[in-house]
Amino acid sequence: MTRLAHLWDQSRCIACGACIAACNAANYGSSTSPNVSWNWLRTNIRRIELSNGPRPMLYLLQCQHCENPPCVTVCPTGASYKDRDGLVKMNYDLCIGCRYCMVACPYDARWFNESMWTPVKCMGEECQARIAKGEQPVCVAVCPAGARDFGDLDDPSSSISRRLANSRYVKLLDNMGTKPKYFVVVGP
Amino acid sequence: MELQRREFLKLVGTAAVVSSAFGVVHVASASQQAAASPSGERVVSVMCGACGAGCGLLFVERGGRRYLLPNLEHPQPGMCGRPASALQMWSHPLRLKKPLKKVGDKFVEVDWDTALNEIAAKLKEVVERYGPESVVITRHDVHSWFLPLFQYLVGTPNLIGHEGTCHSASTAARAAVLGAGGPPIVDPDYENVSYLVLVGRNLDAAMGLVRRLAAARGRGVKIVVVDPRAPNIAFGSVEWVPIIPGTDAAFLMAMAYVIINEGLYDADFVKRYTNAPMLIKPDGTPLGGKEVGVEGDYVAWDAADNAPAPLDKAKDPVLMLSEEARQRVGGARTVWELFVERVSKYPPDVAAKITDVPADTIVRIAREFATARGVIEDGWYAAKNGNDFDTYRLILILNALVGNIDKRGGLCFQESAGFPNVCDPAGPDVVTVTGVKLPAPKAKRLDKLLYPLNTSTFDAVYEAILTGQPYPVKALFIVGTSPLQRDARYQMAVEALKKLELVVAIDIFPHDHVDYAHYVLPDLMYLEREEVATVRWTLHAAIQKSHKALDPPPGVDARHAPWMFMEIVRRAWRDRAKAVGYDERYADPHKFEEWERQLVEAALKKVADRFKVSVDDLKKALEEKGFVVLKRKSYGVRPYKTKLGTPTGRVEIYSITALKNKLDPLPDYREPLYTRPKAPDEFYLVNGKDNVVSSHFAFTPNAKYLGDRTVWMNPKDAERLGVRDGDEVELEGIDNGFKARARVRVTNRVREGVLFAHAFLGGRRSSLITERFAYLREGVNPQWFTTGKIEPVVGSAPTNSTVRVRRL
Numbered sequence: 001m002t003r004l005a006h007l008w009d010q011s012r013c014i015a016c017g018a019c020i021a022a023c024n025a026a027n028y029g030s031s032t033s034p035n036v037s038w039n040w041l042r043t044n045i046r047r048i049e050l051s052n053g054p055r056p057m058l059y060l061l062q063c064q065h066c067e068n069p070p071c072v073t074v075c076p077t078g079a080s081y082k083d084r085d086g087l088v089k090m091n092y093d094l095c096i097g098c099r100y101c102m103v104a105c106p107y108d109a110r111w112f113n114e115s116m117w118t119p120v121k122c123m124g125e126e127c128q129a130r131i132a133k134g135e136q137p138v139c140v141a142v143c144p145a146g147a148r149d150f151g152d153l154d155d156p157s158s159s160i161s162r163r164l165a166n167s168r169y170v171k172l173l174d175n176m177g178t179k180p181k182y183f184v185v186v187g188p
Numbered sequence: 189m190e191l192q193r194r195e196f197l198k199l200v201g202t203a204a205v206v207s208s209a210f211g212v213v214h215v216a217s218a219s220q221q222a223a224a225s226p227s228g229e230r231v232v233s234v235m236c237g238a239c240g241a242g243c244g245l246l247f248v249e250r251g252g253r254r255y256l257l258p259n260l261e262h263p264q265p266g267m268c269g270r271p272a273s274a275l276q277m278w279s280h281p282l283r284l285k286k287p288l289k290k291v292g293d294k295f296v297e298v299d300w301d302t303a304l305n306e307i308a309a310k311l312k313e314v315v316e317r318y319g320p321e322s323v324v325i326t327r328h329d330v331h332s333w334f335l336p337l338f339q340y341l342v343g344t345p346n347l348i349g350h351e352g353t354c355h356s357a358s359t360a361a362r363a364a365v366l367g368a369g370g371p372p373i374v375d376p377d378y379e380n381v382s383y384l385v386l387v388g389r390n391l392d393a394a395m396g397l398v399r400r401l402a403a404a405r406g407r408g409v410k411i412v413v414v415d416p417r418a419p420n421i422a423f424g425s426v427e428w429v430p431i432i433p434g435t436d437a438a439f440l441m442a443m444a445y446v447i448i449n450e451g452l453y454d455a456d457f458v459k460r461y462t463n464a465p466m467l468i469k470p471d472g473t474p475l476g477g478k479e480v481g482v483e484g485d486y487v488a489w490d491a492a493d494n495a496p497a498p499l500d501k502a503k504d505p506v507l508m509l510s511e512e513a514r515q516r517v518g519g520a521r522t523v524w525e526l527f528v529e530r531v532s533k534y535p536p537d538v539a540a541k542i543t544d545v546p547a548d549t550i551v552r553i554a555r556e557f558a559t560a561r562g563v564i565e566d567g568w569y570a571a572k573n574g575n576d577f578d579t580y581r582l583i584l585i586l587n588a589l590v591g592n593i594d595k596r597g598g599l600c601f602q603e604s605a606g607f608p609n610v611c612d613p614a615g616p617d618v619v620t621v622t623g624v625k626l627p628a629p630k631a632k633r634l635d636k637l638l639y640p641l642n643t644s645t646f647d648a649v650y651e652a653i654l655t656g657q658p659y660p661v662k663a664l665f666i667v668g669t670s671p672l673q674r675d676a677r678y679q680m681a682v683e684a685l686k687k688l689e690l691v692v693a694i695d696i697f698p699h700d701h702v703d704y705a706h707y708v709l710p711d712l713m714y715l716e717r718e719e720v721a722t723v724r725w726t727l728h729a730a731i732q733k734s735h736k737a738l739d740p741p742p743g744v745d746a747r748h749a750p751w752m753f754m755e756i757v758r759r760a761w762r763d764r765a766k767a768v769g770y771d772e773r774y775a776d777p778h779k780f781e782e783w784e785r786q787l788v789e790a791a792l793k794k795v796a797d798r799f800k801v802s803v804d805d806l807k808k809a810l811e812e813k814g815f816v817v818l819k820r821k822s823y824g825v826r827p828y829k830t831k832l833g834t835p836t837g838r839v840e841i842y843s844i845t846a847l848k849n850k851l852d853p854l855p856d857y858r859e860p861l862y863t864r865p866k867a868p869d870e871f872y873l874v875n876g877k878d879n880v881v882s883s884h885f886a887f888t889p890n891a892k893y894l895g896d897r898t899v900w901m902n903p904k905d906a907e908r909l910g911v912r913d914g915d916e917v918e919l920e921g922i923d924n925g926f927k928a929r930a931r932v933r934v935t936n937r938v939r940e941g942v943l944f945a946h947a948f949l950g951g952r953r954s955s956l957i958t959e960r961f962a963y964l965r966e967g968v969n970p971q972w973f974t975t976g977k978i979e980p981v982v983g984s985a986p987t988n989s990t991v992r993v994r995r996l
Contacts, residue, residue: 012405014391014398015420016879017269017894024890025255030275032889041893051935052903058423126253141257142267144395145424146402187425188408 003067003086004131005181006122006140007149007160008060009167012185015058019139019148020045026138027124037102037111044109044122045139062139063088063109063122064172064180071101071110079118086153086181089128092118106176153181233259233814235721235734237714238270239882240329241394242724244815245271247715247737254738262815263726264396268879269894276888277713279741282961283696284710286745295708295956300747307707308759310690311342314663315760320344321631322662324649328883330668330714331749333721336611337787338665338753340618341764345629346661350674352635352645357984358567360641361580364843365588367833370643372724373602376563377821379403380597383562385412385553387436387583388572390419392879394725410560412553414439414545417900417944418937420878429553430939433872433988434573434860435543439550440564440582441857442539444531446554447589453558454591458507461827462588462839464524465489465505467496467517472853474844475520486836489513489522499836523842527585530854542857544939561592563599569877571676574861574979574986581843581855588839596823603729603819606798607722608791621790624768634658639983641849647677647978647985653684663690667749668711670699670883673948673969676985677976679924694749697887698956710746717748718781720788720810727821731795733810751780849981861977863922865941865990869909870922873899873991874938875947875970883948887964897950897967898933899943901993906934911995919943921973922990929996930968945970947987 023043024030031042038046050057069088072080079094080101095118102110102119110119127137135141140148151158160183167185174180230249234256235242244262248255256274258265277283287303288295314322320343327335328350339347351359355371362368376384378400390413391398405411411426413419414436422428431439447453458464465488467475477484477498484498492503496517499505506513507524514520536547543550556562564583570576584599592598611618617625635648637658653661664685675681685691685704693705696713715737723730740746755775758765765771774783789803796803799818809816831837835844847853865871880894899919901911911917913934920927928951938944950967957964973989 010423011425012402013424014879015423016392016395016398017890018267018272018395018879020894021269021272021890022255022257025272025275026253029253030255030273030279032276039893041890047894049935049937051933051937053936055428056418056423056935056937126250126255129250138255138257142272144258144265144267144398144402146399146406147424 001086001154002084003153003181004151005065005086005153005160005183006062007163007169007183007185009147009185010058011187012145013058013060013147014145015047016144017047018142018144019060020047022138022142023122023124023127026126031115033115035111036114038108040111042113044111044120044124046108059184061107061109061172062182064107064178064182065122067179067181068177070104070106070178074100074104076100087123088121089123090118090121092116095119106173106178107180232735232737233262233733234715234737235719235732235814236266236271237330237734238274238885239393240724241396242329242721242732243267243271243393243395244723244732258395259814261813262396262723262732263728263730263817264394264723265399266395268393268395269890270879270882270885273885273888273890274713274715276890277696277884278715278738280697280887282698282887282957283741283744284698284702284708284746285743286710288708290706300745303707303709304752304755305759307690307692308756310706311663311756312760314689315342318660318662319631321346321629321634322660323665324348324661324663325665325667326350326646326649326669326671327667328669328674330711333610333719334750334753335667336609337620337768338750338757340611340626340629341757341761341768343627343629345631345633346649348633348635348646348649349644350646350669351643352639352647352978352983352985353571353674353676353987355568355570356643356645357576357979357982358570358580359643360577360982360984361584362566363641363833364845365581365584365834365840366593367837368601371566371568374566374599375602375725375727376565377595377597377600377727377823381409381563382597383410383412383557383560385414385557385562385564386421387414387440387564387567387579388570389565389568390415390876390878391421392419392877392881393568395879396725410556412557415876416872416874416939416942417876419876422937427553429545429549432542432544432939433874433942434575435857436579437575437582437855437857438534438539438542439545440579440586441531441534441855442536442550443554443557444582444586444589445534445539446536446551447558447586448528448531450555450558452555453589455507457591457593458524458589459505461593462841463499463836464507464522464527464841465502466499466523466836466842467520468523468526468842469518469520472847475517480517487517489517499838527841527854530856534857557586558590561590561597563587563592563597566599571984572874572986572988574977574984575858576984576986577851577979577982578855578858584839585841585855588841593839594824594826594828598823600727600821600823601826602727603821605722605729605731605818606795607720607731608794610787610791620768621787621794622768623790626767631659634661635983639978639981641845641981642983645978645983645985646671647675647976648983650675650677650680650684653687654680662688663692664688665692665694666701666705667694668696670701670948672700672953673883673971676971676974676978676987678969678971678974679926680976694752696746697884698954699883700953703953703955709749709752710744711749712740712746716740716746720792723815728817729819730815730817731806731810732815735814747777748780750784751777754780754783851981860988861979861986862975862989865922867992869993871905871991871993872942872988873919873970873973874942874944874988876944877947881946881949886949886952887961891949892963895949896933896946897931897963899930899945899968900935900938901932901943902938902940903934903936904940906932909993909995911993916996918994918996919968919973919991920994922992923975924973926972928968928972931966943991943993947971
């Protein structure tokens with residue numbers, strides 16, 4: 001089996017915006033149109049600040065590539081599907097733009113792309129092409145802080161597996177039964 | 189020291205192998221752009237031009253997709269949100285597209301010949317009427333290599349950069365304490381640090397430093413961030429110390445107090461490599477050898493002979509004199525005694541009252557830093573409070589107290605690549621890199637007359653424009669920099685710009701000053717031109733080549749700024765252009781590239797000679813990989829084997845340079861140069877940059893979301909004043925009365941009693957900003973509220989201020 005997954009290290013992220021903007025450049029042609037769903041740029045990564053707690057906290061949110069993805073369950077046409085590599089993907093030819101998947105996602109990880117008239121999400125097309133060539137997704141490739149990783153959880157020698165073995169991490173909304181594969185590392 | 193050819197090839201020889209491992213065809217030069225791989229992929233090595241760090245990047249084009257990636261082989265790889273948005277900058281609707289001429293109060297488009305001819309004629313007239321020194325040129329980082337050639341061809345001493353509101357104070361401190369230069373010349377050895385303290389520094393650049401630090405963080409190295417606001421890096425696992433603005437020196441003094449009183453300093457280093465044993469007479473000047481019958485300008489007490497000895501020859505120099513010894517040297521005291529006395533003013537409980545950092549926190553950080561033999565970062569963007577020279581001197585001295593200078597994991601000196609300047613003063617002349625002698629300007633640089641230890645103090649120019657003192661200033665070239673976002677005398681600057689006879693703005697975007705220009709010339713952005721430069725922000729000696737990745741987009745008739753400079757010179761003074769081999773053959777911008785390459789070639793020849801390699805090998809490596817590492821960092825050289833560039837050749841705790849310039853030779857905590865807040869509605873307004881802020885990045889649509897044009901307020905202050913998140917408030921400068929409105933972000937990222945706003949981001953005012961980009965006008969420019977007072981001698985203008993907040 002292959003279970004591809006993302007790791008984001010909250011303890012090392014410097015919030016430089018490289019991953020957010022690089023996703024826009026690589027997957028959305030540096031589009032300057034707004035992402036109306038998120039009131040944000042056209043990118044698959046959101047930036048959430050918690051600014052009222054005891055100390056400043058940041059979350060970078062994106063598709064969790066759930067093992068039990070609600071977006072796939074609710075999709076009436078099969079456009080949203082879980083691929084054999086463990087990633088949750090979209091077949092845009094089948095999408096009718098009903099946006100059930102956007103509502104069903106407890107992470108609000110999908111946004112509506114008016115240019116395509118479909119919901120979109122991580123991975124974008126360029127990142128999928130990069131993975132097919134054995135390269136890292138662009139958000140991982142650009143990160144200067146060593147705060148991101150991507151790879152196969154079922155391969156114990158993969159970089160992500162080794163990092164997870166040596167880190168404290170949380171999974172977001174794990175109690176929802178979605179079995180997310182976006183690992184938030186909070187420290188060694 | 190010299191690199192053997194075989195070693196050199198080892199350092200440069202892996203390009204093709206690594207590229208092919210990723211299935212990438214690396215097409216470096218613009219002339220080969222068409223020769224993309226069968227898969228339609230093109231990869232071009234580029235030096236980032238988004239800020240002064242110059243990180244190594246790769247421009248990637250696959251099918252229709254274009255984006256930037258870090259060049260991971262480069263000694264200083266990128267990247268952050270700024271270059272990730274480079275394509276938005278490239279095709280931006282607000283890019284300056286054609287030469288503009290101010291007619292009445294409107295701009296009209298003119299052709300290049302008209303613009304250049306008229307500028308040249310006016311420049312010549314100004315030089316003939318008022319002298320060449322009446323022409324001033326200002327820059328940030330872009331074109332900084334080429335500009336001295338234009339400067340000396342015009343004949344002016346006044347090429348005055350941005351440093352007065354950037355690193356002038358920290359650079360003056362590096363010169364005074366370590367005899368070193370600008371920010372990248374001295375830097376922590378990030379990947380090997382054992383403990384890192386960042387005082388007012390957020391590592392928003394260079395990204396190669398962040399990458400190297402990531403390796404240390406992987407080992408669990410602790411980072412302490414001392415800053416009134418939590419910069420982006422403080423989101424991660426760091427200890428954030430929210431200090432009162434302008435009190436860093438008191439915090440550092442107390443650290444020194446703890447380290448000295450608990451005996452945590454490296455006594456051997458202090459004795460052998462600092463001037464701590466040097467004897468100082470009661471009048472504050474060093475005891476000279478002649479006065480006690482020994483050689484040399486500086487003297488120590490040698491316990492081995494129980495007699496005075498030259499500072500560098502004492503076998504066992506003492507830090508504390510016995511009373512008997514003191515009598516024999518006329519009552520002199522050691523630098524160490526004077527420093528300890530100074531430090532004794534700041535025990536942790538006293539510093540805690542000044543800084544609002546608890547005394548036990550100061551003690552703990554001092555012990556952790558000293559026992560780990562850690563590093564305190566030595567400052568880049570340093571112009572904050574007008575007492576910054578002392579802060580940075582103390583930082584350097586603390587690194588020396590723990591003996592962590594030029595050691596693995598310490599505060600290290602960069603290996604020099606020796607990439608020559610385009611022009612250098614040589615005796616009575618100025619000599620170009622190609623060996624042409626140009627006359628040296630007769631007048632002195634006007635800001636240097638006032639601030640002799642500065643790097644640059646552009647704020648002094650506005651005063652000169654308005655007063656005509658020390659001499660008239662009538663023409664100004666503003667090249668790739670934004671003075672009205674940058675400088676600390678905003679209102680004076682606006683008045684001064686209106687008074688000039690010729691203002692030429694060369695840029696890619698309409699910054700605020702463009703409205704005051706007589707001519708606006710559109711420049712190329714960094715993806716559209718070539719450049720060879722030193723790799724900054726690495727400890728290795730390295731050079732890099734940025735290749736042209738793109739032509740300007742359709743409709744943008746931009747040209748290379750160095751071509752503009754040479755065309756202006758040729759049209760004003762044909763003979764001067766000819767003296768450097770420039771004539772009408774190069775008026776075609778493509779031909780110009782040939783002329784410019786011969787300057788670069790001459791510079792590369794000097795690098796090649798220095799490292800005993802061939803120019804062709806250098807050029808080949810620059811084409812194939814985009815960089816060459818010439819010499820890897822050797823630790824333990826300065827001050828151990830080579831003396832420092834200070835008067836004593838040592839780390840100067842007691843600065844002879846400061847003394848000669850009538851400054852306190854010892855650092856101290858001094859009041860900031862602005863009025864402190866007193867009433868409940870008065871706040872410090874601090875400012876800073878971050879990885880998603882630069883004057884140019886601010887224009888990108890991404891910056892609408894990634895940039896933050898609000899003013900931050902602590903939740904407790906907000907509750908007290910009844911201000912809610914998103915409310916609009918009025919800010920009024922306490923020292924200058926300037927009023928402006930801004931939206932508040934209520935956030936725990938700023939300490940109580942302090943507001944924070946990003947520099948270079950909010951409050952854009954140019955009339956060329958269209959309604960689609962109206963959000964550029966939101967927020968405040970922190971420079972609206974500054975006092976415009978300038979730190980004496982070092983010429984650093986504080987960019988923090990105090991404001992009164994009124995609910996609307």
